[in-house]
Amino acid sequence: MVQTSATPSAFERKARLEVLTLSTLGFTLMFAVWLMFGVLGIPIRKEFGLTDVQLSWLSAVAILNGSLWRLLAGILADRYGGRGVFTVMLLFTAIPAYLVSQATSYPALLLYAFLVGFAGNAFSVGIAWNAAWFPREQQGFALGVFGAGNVGASVTKFIGPALIASVPAAGYLGGLMPGGWRFVPFLYAVLLVLMALAMWLFTPRADRKPGQGRPFLEMLRPLRNIRVWRFSLYYVVVFGAYVALSAWLPKYYVDVFGLPLYQAALLTALFIFPASLLRPVGGYFSDRYGARRVMYWTFGLMLLASGVLMMPEGHIVLELASGNREVLPWHMSLWLFTALVFLIGTGMGVGKAAVYKHIPEYFPKDVGAVGGLVGMLGALGGFFLPPLFAYAQSWTGLPQTTFLVLFLLTLVAAIWMHLTVLSLLNRAAPHLEHSFEHSPEGGR
Known part of the structure; x- marks a missing residue:
């Protein structure tokens, strides 16, 4: 018996839930990483003695790199499957996230901020991945749930100040785990690796690839x-x-x-x-x-x-019928x-x-x-x-x-x-x- 979108099998329902859940969690984390400089900027400015213009470029270059590759990322997800592409993106982003925590100069920090901005491209992968798994009549809701990962923009706003204040500047384990503002990108690097492992292990191995075999053009x-x-x-x-x-x-x-x-x-x-x-x-x-x-x-x-x-602000002048x-x-x-x-x-x-x-x-x-x-x-x-x-x-x-x-x-x-x-x-x-x-x- 062929399963329709109205009567999916138990395996199909489980697979859809796995894809939607793990992609949404992964996207939330990637979005938090993408926009983390909005909160980290204040202690970074103090440590490096940056001007407001220099500080603004940290967020700007991250946002730019989180935009440039969305088209290619979406095509790759259609062609090779969202599971593999998303996992690779998580692992790749963990590298510059860790490097941000180790930066010792403004030029290095600017470079690492640009590279860590790659996290923003995860959106296209998740959209293509979920669209491949959900039927037409459920795609609006599924893509909406996935897109709610935008709330990651506020994650660093809530946890960042508390973490910066609670972790001593010297860090732990002899500095192996950095402290102060540097602890936040270090923590994100660890979470990105763990998220990649979870996504690879707990989503369907037989992924859907609607663009497989099609010419790129x-x-x-x-x-x-x-x-x-x-x-x-x-x-x-x-x-x-x-x-x-x-x-x-x-x-x-x-x-x-x-x-x-x-x-x-x-x-x-x-x-x-x-x-x-x-x-x-x-x-x-x-x-x-x-x-x-x-x-x-x-x-x-x-x-x-x-x-x-x-x-x-000012005054609103009303011309009344009486002439007043x-x-x-x-x-x-x-x-x-x-x-x-x-x-x-x-x-x-x-x-x-x-x-x-x-x-x-x-x-x-x-x-x-x-x-x-x-x-x-x-x-x-x-x-x-x-x-x-x-x-x-x-x-x-x-x-x-x-x-x-x-x-x-x-x-x-x-x-x-x-x-x-x-x-x-x-x-x-x-x-x-x-x-x-x-x-x-x-x-x-």
């Missing part, structure tokens, strides 16, 4: 489809901006609201948590209602919240700001899953290549947006322009999506108005 052919680039823009909005704001918000809280750094980090976590942990919810909604409808909700919520956040004027003072309170940022995080968390629900729908045999390109461009958005935030603030003198940039980026993506839907409906028939989710787009 054939696997790249879907990238000529404009739809892929549209999905990439969506992902810049919901993921690239997420990475950028995760790094930018602590500074914003400190500069605009005068908070101490530890409070700024905790309030930033209120943005990170929904933007990460709501991915499974976004996947479930995408499975149930369709990914494009979820993207409408996402863009609408983000436009509303960022539209308020981008307003400069009402002048209302406008001031953004800390709690209103935090609530609106939380809403943006909610939209991003749901939207990230919806973007990746699109990919196996339209490119079931090319999830690795398409998902890799979408992930690569989205992550590159996280590299380019912080400087854009800084330039916009420098040009205007208004910190609120951070959210003007986000508003305009979201608006462009929403308009492109809506024009595509209208074009589809105009070329089809009125009865497709409520069923466009799975209709062909004619290459759009």
Whole structure:
């Protein structure tokens, strides 16, 4: 009897659970490693006497290298199987993580930060791996659960300060185990090796390889489809901006609201948590209602919240019908700001899953290549947006322009999506108005 996706065998269910669980844990760890300099930067700056610009490059080069190889990593996962590729990535990343703990100069630290940033490419592997194991009607939820590993961005924020304070600077075992801030990358190196062993031993040996035997150039052919680039823009909005704001918000809280750094980090976590942990919810909604409808909700919520956040403080003048004027003072309170940022995080968390629900729908045999390109461009958005935030603030003198940039980026993506839907409906028939989710787009 042939097993269908609706009636999987006990072995199939067990295999899917193993792949989803181990890939999610591995991705969470890799994401924590990828963004660890956001917390380690303060003691590193003190020890090496770095300027703010020098310090910013540590995070920037890590984010850059965590973006560049996503396309290739996704293709390799489709071709050779996610199990082997993910295991190799974990082991490789452990090497520069250990070297970070041993760095004695800024140039060496910058090099090791770039190499350890390779961890960010694990996302493409996990997406392709899970898509190969789960049926279409469950892929949105499965990819959402896996993508919730983004919460790794907050792991170092919570455990880093405590570990730095609790482990003496001299370390243990005669310095073999370094102390202070160096203990964190050392610990991550050990955990990466252990995670690689667990992934190799406890996931199905007979892996699924949808791209096995296919020519490399054939696997790249879907990238000529404009739809892929549209999905990439969506992902810049919901993921690239997420990475950028995760790094930018602590500074914003400190500069605009005068908070101490530890409070700024905790309030930033209120943005990170929904933007990460709501991915499974976004996947479930995408499975149930369709990914494009979820993207409408996402863009609408983000436009509303960022539209308020981008307003400069001052006065709102109302022209009344009686001819009188009402002048209302406008001031953004800390709690209103935090609530609106939380809403943006909610939209991003749901939207990230919806973007990746699109990919196996339209490119079931090319999830690795398409998902890799979408992930690569989205992550590159996280590299380019912080400087854009800084330039916009420098040009205007208004910190609120951070959210003007986000508003305009979201608006462009929403308009492109809506024009595509209208074009589809105009070329089809009125009865497709409520069923466009799975209709062909004619290459759009």
